[in-house]
Amino acid sequence: MKKKTLFGRLSSSNLLLPIVSLILVMAVNIVFDIASGNNPFSFFMITLQNTTSNGVVLYGRIIDILNRGSEAAILAIGMTLVVSSSAGTDISVGSVMSLCASFCCMLLAGYGVSSTNELAVPLVVGVLGGILMGVVCGAFNGTLVAVFQIQPMVATLILYSAARAIGLLLCNDLIVYVRNDAYAFFGGFLGPIPTPILITALCVIVMSLVLRKTALGMYIQSVGINRRASRISGLNSTRIIFLTYVLCGMFAGIAGIVNSSRITSADSNNIGLYLEMDAILAVALGGNSLGGGRFNLAGSIIGAYTIQAITTTLYALGVSTTQAPVFKAIIVILIVAIQSEPVKAYMKKRQAIKAA
Amino acid sequence: MKILRTLASVILSGLVLAGSCGCGRQAGVGEDQTGAGSAAGMDREKTDQPEAPETELQGQDCYINADGIVIRRGRQLTIGFSQIGAESDWRLASSASMENTFRIDNGYNLIFDNAQQKQENQIKAIREFIDQGVDYIVLDPIVETGWTSSLREAEEAGIPVIIVDREVRPEDENLYTAWLGSDFRLEGDRACAWLEALLNETSADGPVNILHIQGTMGSSAQIGRSEALFDAAKKNGWNILQSVSGDFVQAKAKEVAENALKQFDGGIQVVYCENDNMAYGVIEALEEAGITPGTRVSRGEVVIISFDSAAEGLAFTMDGKIAVDTECNPLYGPPLSRLILSLETGEQVKKKNYYEEGQFSTSEGISTVTVDGKEYPVTMVTEELIRKRAY
Numbered sequence: 001m002k003k004k005t006l007f008g009r010l011s012s013s014n015l016l017l018p019i020v021s022l023i024l025v026m027a028v029n030i031v032f033d034i035a036s037g038n039n040p041f042s043f044f045m046i047t048l049q050n051t052t053s054n055g056v057v058l059y060g061r062i063i064d065i066l067n068r069g070s071e072a073a074i075l076a077i078g079m080t081l082v083v084s085s086s087a088g089t090d091i092s093v094g095s096v097m098s099l100c101a102s103f104c105c106m107l108l109a110g111y112g113v114s115s116t117n118e119l120a121v122p123l124v125v126g127v128l129g130g131i132l133m134g135v136v137c138g139a140f141n142g143t144l145v146a147v148f149q150i151q152p153m154v155a156t157l158i159l160y161s162a163a164r165a166i167g168l169l170l171c172n173d174l175i176v177y178v179r180n181d182a183y184a185f186f187g188g189f190l191g192p193i194p195t196p197i198l199i200t201a202l203c204v205i206v207m208s209l210v211l212r213k214t215a216l217g218m219y220i221q222s223v224g225i226n227r228r229a230s231r232i233s234g235l236n237s238t239r240i241i242f243l244t245y246v247l248c249g250m251f252a253g254i255a256g257i258v259n260s261s262r263i264t265s266a267d268s269n270n271i272g273l274y275l276e277m278d279a280i281l282a283v284a285l286g287g288n289s290l291g292g293g294r295f296n297l298a299g300s301i302i303g304a305y306t307i308q309a310i311t312t313t314l315y316a317l318g319v320s321t322t323q324a325p326v327f328k329a330i331i332v333i334l335i336v337a338i339q340s341e342p343v344k345a346y347m348k349k350r351q352a353i354k355a356a
Numbered sequence: 357m358k359i360l361r362t363l364a365s366v367i368l369s370g371l372v373l374a375g376s377c378g379c380g381r382q383a384g385v386g387e388d389q390t391g392a393g394s395a396a397g398m399d400r401e402k403t404d405q406p407e408a409p410e411t412e413l414q415g416q417d418c419y420i421n422a423d424g425i426v427i428r429r430g431r432q433l434t435i436g437f438s439q440i441g442a443e444s445d446w447r448l449a450s451s452a453s454m455e456n457t458f459r460i461d462n463g464y465n466l467i468f469d470n471a472q473q474k475q476e477n478q479i480k481a482i483r484e485f486i487d488q489g490v491d492y493i494v495l496d497p498i499v500e501t502g503w504t505s506s507l508r509e510a511e512e513a514g515i516p517v518i519i520v521d522r523e524v525r526p527e528d529e530n531l532y533t534a535w536l537g538s539d540f541r542l543e544g545d546r547a548c549a550w551l552e553a554l555l556n557e558t559s560a561d562g563p564v565n566i567l568h569i570q571g572t573m574g575s576s577a578q579i580g581r582s583e584a585l586f587d588a589a590k591k592n593g594w595n596i597l598q599s600v601s602g603d604f605v606q607a608k609a610k611e612v613a614e615n616a617l618k619q620f621d622g623g624i625q626v627v628y629c630e631n632d633n634m635a636y637g638v639i640e641a642l643e644e645a646g647i648t649p650g651t652r653v654s655r656g657e658v659v660i661i662s663f664d665s666a667a668e669g670l671a672f673t674m675d676g677k678i679a680v681d682t683e684c685n686p687l688y689g690p691p692l693s694r695l696i697l698s699l700e701t702g703e704q705v706k707k708k709n710y711y712e713e714g715q716f717s718t719s720e721g722i723s724t725v726t727v728d729g730k731e732y733p734v735t736m737v738t739e740e741l742i743r744k745r746a747y
């Protein structure tokens with residue numbers, strides 16, 4: 001059999017369109033920079049910057065995209081699995097993020113304390129506590145969806161509205177500040193690299209290894225394609241769907257801690273706000289069907305960074321923050337339209353005509 | 357049956373009479389159109405305690421304590437307070453001030469509602485206060501618009517509404533009794549006057565490029581402080597590079613500052629942040645970009661101007677990272693209790709009531725700033741000052 005070229009392999013996989021979308025978004029910056037007389041690649045420049053607080057760090061807009069897109073990318077991992085197995089979305093992840101951050105900060109600061117420099121419990125306890133809270137939330141969602149077979153959106157709606165409020169309750173209605181360098185690490189830097197980027201990379205690598213080296217990935221897809229058929233062929237569909245929700249909750253917990261570490265506080269009202277929508281969008285932009293079944297983890301991750309690239313590009317173009325959502329919507333419509341079936345079919349037809 | 361009806365009509369006419377008496381008394385009190393609202397409030401009080409004459413009740417049973425709080429010994433006043441949320445240190449200090457002032461042992465019953473940053477929660481809270489028949493509704497409105505129907509409901513129920521801190525749009529002015537809060541425009545003017553003084557003092561030549569990080573768009577603090585900057589920039593020929601919103605939130609401000617730093621690469625001399633929390637984010641972004649916040653513009657330092665003067669903000673001011681921090685006093689409990697006393701005794705109350713605020717810095721050279729011919733002091737920040745402050 002003829003070995004395929006890299007491009008050939010890419011174009012036959014589902015990754016081509018998500019990557020093209022990402023590149024197109026980035027390319028806008030080249031055009032803009034040329035038009036405004038700057039170095040055409042100034043958007044892509046990465047430099048080393050001496051800082052007063054963190055030593056030498058990587059600096060540049062690409063780093064910003066990777067850094068700021070971390071939470072959405074981490075959420076997108078879990079969301080991809082949930083979408084695949086249950087053909088539904090977990091809309092509670094943003095609120096769960098906030099709850100996990102609140103719980104973690106409450107553990108670290110002690111209940112009722114609104115600002116602290118000293119940690120009340122070891123850092124590990126707080127962070128693992130926060131992630132565990134995410135797992136508990138995921139298990140709650142998973143039970144409702146897998147065992148009680150409630151529609152995913154309805155089941156996760158409960159925590160969507162409740163989790164943020166529970167977080168506030170845990171924090172005694174306060175913003176808890178944990179002004180501690182050790183806690184700031186998760187949103188800070190490891191050497192020259194922003195830690196959120198490394199955490200995201202770790203999550204992606206571990207999850208894709210698990211999905212590849214074990215049969216889990218295949219199980220999730222087969223349950224998503226046909227739950228009954230999978231059960232008849234010996235898969236415990238209930239347990240697999242439950243597991244995806246637990247994983248989704250766990251990733252929400254990790255994302256929540258990263259986000260709260262950035263501002264060294266648990267701002268329950270703002271952490272993860274609307275991020276569930278970004279995560280769902282990331283899955284869709286990654287070329288995954290929200291109807292479940294086959295999934296492409298890499299696509300979702302690219303999707304998440306595409307969303308952040310749009311935001312950063314709009315900033316770079318000087319679009320005001322209040323108008324940015326409008327432009328973001330327009331770009332998203334374009335990307336989704338490019339990936340839609342009728343457009344794909346049309347392209348294929350044209351190619352066939354060309355070939356003939 | 358007939359007897360009942362007669363009885364009812366007698367009672368009704370009595371009530372109407374009492375009502376007209378109240379209005380008559382009140383009519384002299386206020387040209388402010390709120391007379392009707394507070395008059396109705398008085399009526400209810402009258403019917404509650406028909407024997408005690410009103411003035412005596414006020415005269416004998418109240419005194420003002422050392423903290424400026426009106427302590428009531430007479431009938432307990434129920435006050436419904438709709439607070440915006442718990443988003444910042446400033447907000448927490450204002451909530452604490454309200455709770456300390458309107459305590460049960462001070463003669464008040466405070467119903468506190470935290471709206472969690474949502475206007476719909478505040479509208480719901482106002483409705484609940486009306487149902488509970490509180491004596492006064494105190495509202496800290498999250499945005500300026502969208503209050504007409506809620507305020508009208510309160511007016512119809514005869515409950516006076518006092519707006520604190522932020523404002524509601526001027527069209528609704530006749531729907532509330534009084535407003536108490538900070539003069540955001542003056543705060544902005546004082547900050548700009550300070551910047552002008554600094555630039556004169558250091559006689560820094562070259563352009564003054566300002567990055568302007570705005571608060572939540574449409575909030576009174578944002579509008580007042582932004583307008584002050586726009587006018588000062590026009591007057592002094594300062595160049596505002598970009599006005600972007602950081603929503604009063606640290607994380608958002610850091611993100612927009614990071615982007616602006618790349619966009620204007622080294623061309624920023626001043627960052628005008630509309631609150632302390634955003635200034636924290638800006639300081640982080642500057643330091644990550646290898647820029648020192650300070651006051652020596654000629655050495656490439658970036659001047660950070662901030663508002664609120666919360667404890668943390670003043671700590672940054674003492675370190676010289678925030679060049680000037682103009683106070684926005686959150687302790688509106690005590691002045692509010694005095695305002696309520698005035699309303700209870702039927703004194704004439706101004707529509708807009710401001711309270712005094714300070715300005716803090718560590719720059720030696722500037723001890724006063726002048727706005728519209730009036731001098732305002734600039735206080736040096738010391739550790740002792742931070743320790744002594746209530747927030």
